[in-house]
Amino acid sequence: MISKKMVKALNKQLNFELYSAYVYLAMAANSNTMGLKGFSNWFHVQFQEELFHADRFYNYILDQDGEVELEQIEKPKKEYKDAYELFDETLTHEREVTKRIYELASLALEEKDHGTHSWLQWFITEQQEEEANVKDIKDKLKLAGSTGQGLFMINAELATRVYVQPTVPGSQA
Numbered sequence: 210m211i212s213k214k215m216v217k218a219l220n221k222q223l224n225f226e227l228y229s230a231y232v233y234l235a236m237a238a239n240s241n242t243m244g245l246k247g248f249s250n251w252f253h254v255q256f257q258e259e260l261f262h263a264d265r266f267y268n269y270i271l272d273q274d275g276e277v278e279l280e281q282i283e284k285p286k287k288e289y290k291d292a293y294e295l296f297d298e299t300l301t302h303e304r305e306v307t308k309r310i311y312e313l314a315s316l317a318l319e320e321k322d323h324g325t326h327s328w329l330q331w332f333i334t335e336q337q338e339e340e341a342n343v344k345d346i347k348d349k350l351k352l353a354g355s356t357g358q359g360l361f362m363i364n365a366e367l368a369t370r371v372y373v374q375p376t377v378p379g380s381q382a
């Protein structure tokens with residue numbers, strides 16, 4: 210049994226994961242409109258990953274006998290200037306997610322909720338990987354520029370990303 214305060218915080222993160230999915234779906238659409246089909250593919254895979262994260266929070270709350278409370282999802286930004294801005298904002302967004310996951314882990318410790326603290330470790334590792342991947346793409350874009358041959362090559366690389374549902378050891382959620 211977890212505290213009401215913890216359930217409320219987990220529900221807030223469930224909403225933020227859904228918002229993240231929305232942000233990346235908007236970026237996928239915007240990339241497509243810019244003619245960057247590889248970028249569009251990458252963001253669409255990211256959208257699917259965020260839905261999976263949201264689903265994990267949903268299942269965890271229910272498994273802990275908590276109440277799922279779905280709130281309104283904020284409207285995402287619709288247009289981005291160029292490919293660099295897309296990844297610059299993605300990195301900022303992922304750093305915000307990491308901050309929120311750390312706050313959840315701190316709250317779990319405050320509440321002496323070691324079960325939730327342990328469950329959150331998967332997200333901590335996931336965030337480290339996401340930040341590193343996004344920073345890598347952002348650095349390449351900085352180097353190659355947002356137009357021309359460099360962009361063409363990065364677009365081709367991002368076209369190869371495929372959604373694979375992450376494995377979650379020892380958990381159904």
Ligand code: FEO
Nearest residue numbers: 226259262306339
């Ligand atoms: Fe669910 Fe990209 O953080």
